Amino acid sequence: MQKYSGFGLLKHALSHHENWQRAWRNPTPKKKYDVIIVGGGGHGLATAYYLAKEHGITNIAVLEKGYLGGGNTARNTTIVRSNYLWDESAHLYEHAMKLWEGLSQDLNYNVMFSQRGVLNLGHTLQDMRDIERRVNANRLNGIDGEVLDTQQVQEIVPMMDCSANRRFPVMGASWQPRAGVARHDAVAWGYARAADALGVDLIQQCEVIDILKEDGAAIGVETKQHGIIKADRIGCVVAGNSSVLAKMAGFALPLESHPLQALVSEPIKPILDTVVMSNHVHGYVSQSDKGDLVIGAGIDGYVGYGQRGAYHTIEHTVQAIIELFPIFSRVRMNRQWGGIVDTCPDACPIISATPVENLFFNCGWGTGGFKATPGSGNVFAATLAKGEAHELAKPFSMFRFWDGSLIDEHGAAGVAH
């Protein structure tokens, strides 16, 4: 793999950038692999990378029906944090956080992980109780975080209206300094390039149309473009289409796929240096290195695969942003778009074996998938390699919905993005 560096850049500049290598190959699929990963998004590519890097399994294909990182990886608001309430999720997301720190160097691809801190605002007494509860849990779990009062919040975000005369005044916030944002496309591309370098076949424009079984066990997939491809183990990481894949395998999942919208302003000079999230007025915003205000909207209430949501959802979000930042009223919204999020009844993911032997699913990340990308891929890789759930993945079995051992992150986790 051609190493990226400032010096390398200079070298290529002198040769007019005519000699850059491909970031990844464009292989034709083999007839059989040790592991097939369905879904070439961030989670799927990370899974392939860690399988190859940490488990020595390199005979892997990642099958992507569109283009790499073209799903929610390319559509989210790039927030990374690990301040979840319950031990199970806190440990999983903190595992991811530790991998984020140093990911650029590990991949030799700058994913621009920027630890500018995340504020989860509280606007009611109950909000503040929940924040105290969550931050205390985080602290005892070894996750950085503190509870801030209104004054401290104002100091971190001078441009926010923290005055008492708002409809829902800011009463305080939880603050995770190590949290932040990353460049979403770069995460997918970085993992793709690194996985390719380890021998992983990345097959784009390859849509899985069936999952092949032999006496109850998965043995391969049928694809639209390349026919049948066999594998010893199959991992599905297809946020937004998990139920569709599961149906091919003959079972259902405790999921609903909903539209989640986001929007950006035109690029403006730096004015917001951290990530601000508010569950109560429901809006969250950060400013990208390009200068756009990146804003996440609420989730729409119905099943939708159209990557579009309702316009009034956008209105409510913008109203929330202006409630927090009245000075943004004259700034202009450039673009809006939507993703498809697989929501689980307990707002926690599924990283799990399935009723079909040798078939594993990693899904149900709802609105919170991007931040988990490295951790998700890492534990799913271990799960696929060993054929049984990684320690951190155990609580996230799909079978928890049978015995009732849910991990309810709804109430207290703040905005689950």
Add this chain to the structure above:
Amino acid sequence: MSDLMTKTEFKAPPQPAYALMNQLPGQGPRAESPLYHADLATLANKGPVEGGVHLQEQSLLGHLVLRGSLQNKSFVKGFAQVMGFKLPGALQSAEAGEVSVRWIAPDEWMLIVPGAEAFGIEKKLRQVMTGHVSIADVSGGQTVLVLAGKDAINVLKKSSAYDFHDSNFPVGKVVTTTFAKTQAVIRRIGPQKWELVVRRSFADYIWLWLQDACAEYGLIVRG
């Protein structure tokens, strides 16, 4: 939907099956409508006389919510017998003098009468109606606002996404719909006249909203 039903049996109810209660005091105690604090009367005196929208609160009326089935003859006939007119069909209203009734849902109507008559009418209806019928007095929980004037329709269009155009919303039609960030029962009572029934706890919000929405046309408050 489950077709089978399992129910506990319990002894036949002693009378009365429903709690009737005259909730109005005699003379003496002061009543405060939901917009009492806005003191519309004073505003009416000192406010502007020119403007595209007229607003009036018709306060302290009797509001009764009737629930029943059109298959229940005693309900349908009983209503006509007591009120002197028929229950209106979907999205329609009917009125006689100071008494009016609005279709709210296939099994729900909203009756508005002079405040003092509410209890009497409730009693009469109860007497003639048998079977599965509910009557709830909500007089304290709602108020009536009347919007009129050439720009009133624009105020409605700013506040609700419903189609208030003549071709879709003729005089007499009534809809329950989203209004700003709350809801209202809206009835057209004239070519340029609409009636809003709103909930007490939201009345102040709607009052603020209407003042704001009317600003560009000029708001005339009627006492």
Add this chain to the structure above:
Amino acid sequence: MNLKSMTQKNRLQAGGRIDRNQPVNFEYNGTQYQGFVGDTLASALLANGVDVVGRSFKYSRPRGIVAAGADEPNAVLQLGATEATQVPNVRATQQELFNGLVAKSTNGWPSTDNDLMSYIGKVGGRMMPPGFYYKTFMYPQSLWDTYEKFIRKAAGLGRSPLENDPDIYDHINHHADVMVVGAGPAGLSAALVAGRTGARVILADEQAEFGGMLLHSNEIINGLPAAEWVAGVVAELSKMDNVMLLPRATVNGYHDHNFITIHERRTDHLADLAPKGQVRQRMHRVRAKWVVLATGAIERPLVYANNDVPGCMLASAISTYIKRYSVVPGKELVLMTTNDRGYQAAFDWQDAGRKVVAIVDTRAEPTGACVVEAQKRKLKVIKGSAVIEVKGRKRVSGVVIASINAVGDRVTGNVRTLSCDTVASAGGWSPAVHLSCHTGSRPEWRDDIQAFVPGATVQQQLVAGAINGSYRLAACLEEGGHCGALAAANAGFGEQSDELLEVAIVDNEISESASMALFHIPHTQPTSRAPKQFVDYQTDVTAAGIEVATREGYESIEHVKRYTAMGFGTDQGKLGNINGMAIAAKSMNKSIPETGTTIFRPNYTPITFGAIAGRHCGELFDPKRYSAMHRWHVQHGALFEDVGQWKRPWYFPKTGESMQDSLNRECKAVRDSVGILDASTLGKIDIQGKDAREFLGRVYSNAWAMLGVGKCRYGLMCGEDGMVFDDGVTACLAENHFIMTTTTGGAARVLEWLELYHQTEWSELEVYFNTVTDHWSTLTISGPNSRKLLAELTNDIDLSGDSFKFMDWHAGTVAGVPARVFRISFTGELSFEVNVQANYGMQVWEKVFEAGAKYNLTPYGTETMHVLRAEKGFIIAGQDTDGSVTPMDLGMGWCVSNKKPFSYIGKRGMAREDCLKPNRKQLVGLKTRDPKVVIPEGAQAVADPKQPIPMTMLGHVTSSYYSACLGHSIAMGFVRGGLDKMGEAVYYPQPDGSVIEAEICSPIFLDPKGERQNV
């Protein structure tokens, strides 16, 4: 500020649609200039000979005005005379000029000091291929923060205001039979024909004047100059009551089920700040039966070396400036075109009396009227050639011309230079398909016109004119009329008669010859070595950059776009995207349709956040709900707590009191004498029907069959998963008549819950639910003296303990007002809940206070209520529950009846394996070792405070207070297996490192036998 006023050296003496009698003064970068009414900021700048309007984002190259409309990538300026009225990134080509307008250029990269360029050395551009930041700034890891600071410094174009917006914005909703988007020839005729049928028509156009290209066209319609025909049509339309005309109104979004959003700028052409009382911008929310898209097409520039030097413009833009604004943006023009239409710019330039150096036609043998016309005009036409490079830095000084091969991918020799100051390029047209993409429809490529047109859609949508690839005026007019008639007919108006369709005849249309499919002009050097050939000006994406992207394997057009940032500017690639796709396709030896297009999202052009929010801001952001006694609470100094949308009194501080002082006082008043709480906000649901009791038994976890008339009972409501979600007291008013109370925040949810089960599962049960929350005012009079006090206000209710027992209710008169009085208690004291019709709530409340003075009647708020109930161990749903606890977890098994024949909601759920585990987190009381210490709510319990992190948490504190009455702190919280751990110690590690030790105890701290409430 420089007051030197320049002359409008590029302004023609006559013609155009500007009003020379109305001069307009404005300021740009500190210099005063003059333009005329009718100018855009761009036309006025050009009239004044301003060449450079900005610097490019990445390479800091000087940039000038390229286009005349929404497609302008460079003239993106900061507007605003005051801090509060700043607007970032205004497109000068779309901003009408007004007196006192103040504009500044927003230089992007580099920012004035410490910019990245100087940081990584002067090689600059060379060092910044696409995605360069992914390839560097990684080592050492610790330095990334520093690197990023510099990157951020360079970010952004304009800036946000730092003061709050003084303007107002609003929304208005419409329903249309026919929504016509775009008022060019196609849109006008569509609206006219549809309007004549009587259908409700809305016609919206982003420009100040209707007419589109007809405003600067030489063509003759029905014997009239195009612009006069437009005036006639507009006049007829404005006479129709059924037609709404919206100029200065951009259709920015096309949403599902034909929902259209239109952004109308009502005052931006008048001043920074809207005239008093006027709305600056209005969003029109339109539900249309049928939509006619007549959004026209956008001309493509050609991609050639140094094509970003000021003076390089679109051919059609030059015609627009000359004919509409009477501005010639230069002296000597070289025109490069791939098609006949391009010639018009040269003709207009010549007619304006300026010199046309040459028309460079990339086609080897162009035929067609325009070529003949050019010869007639004695214009030099250089065929089979192209402008391969531009000379000059801050303004074009000349061009390099060379002959090219037939397919246009190679220079075939004889390179020569011509001097000129303006280069027009005409690369053909791209239909403005943006809106048609918003609902998920993919554009389709048409080889015959070398462009994408709207693809199949499920919307009720028609397309007419240039958006449909029909560029001829006659075709636009005809398609428009046809679509107008069809849309109206589909919506139920008129039928498509031909007489309707005879809109207009074009008298002088020019015949056209084939145009050449050319996007990227070759250079003598390979693309990677040639001077920069810009594809997307605003994001500094070059042809070489796109080749690098594909070379590196970023082959999907989405990858190319994201890797190079093509199309991510504020113009969203209106000029560049198609050229970019063509170049990407070429570099991969694919066709454009094979490469595919990216799909456009809203907005068509950027929309003010304030306009999207409308009036739902500040005071009106969310309704504030008030009880009938709210005025009294305000007058008596209450502080308020937001509970859902309600404003509830939190506590009533007296001057000089701390919060704890107030709570102590309020609590003691209730325990020692009597206090009063406004409980009106509790949800109240009137339940009638012979099966009401059965229904209650199914939705509550406890038994209801035996509840007698006149009695009240407390109940827990669970979901099917067995988790508690609401609670409250329900009273039996009569055999078939109950009133249910819910939590304040849960009222709406509970009512919907009851309706859900009634309508979808148990419709056979005869029961009706009606909300009466707002109808009743509820005054909770609580404390040992409550009976005495109430006795003074009623003479028809026997309050004696024997006849009015705990959990009874009685009807009677209180303070002269008919009331229902419930003897229930959330404080543990003797307590009466007085319910009166809300119109009398305030009256009764005041009377109670008159009578209460001698008992030191004390108003108390939610916080004191919370303390008092905690002393009794009563839960608050939502505070002591979080959707993951069963009644058993709450130690409330007494509130669950498993004898009920019907399997009530929650029964099966709470019997699942995990819910039966003995070691679940259970709600217990907590007594701190140090009675003065109050454990912070949310504190997490551990068994061993010395355990290293991560520690094993047992549960959290849900409610915690200092109890003045008990003289020590009290708390409730969850502890794993806590119900079996009475007397054991748990520890609460604090952020400051200290540890609070507490003993697990019963949550009932006060009067466990309930004697106080049973007197």
Add this chain to the structure above:
Amino acid sequence: MFSIYCPYCEEHREEDEFHAKGQAHIARPLDPESYSDKEWGEYLYFRDNPRGLHHELWVHATGCRKFFNISRDTLSYEIKETYKVGEQPHFTVNQDK
């Protein structure tokens, strides 16, 4: 923003009057006690979640407060029909694979 025909009000209304309530036609088991944890879990949580035609339960929240069903394409968002609780859809897809 959808335009939804309310089968009880008998006219189209804007989406902001309605709430989506999840998959339609999920009957509450008549004898929950006979259900295993697995079966109960499937009743509680497991859904079709199809990409394509879907039958959903909606409520006319700020209108007549009635629940009703919608057959809707979850990809194109086209509403094929709305029908009352207790009625069956006219539009269905054969559900095998």
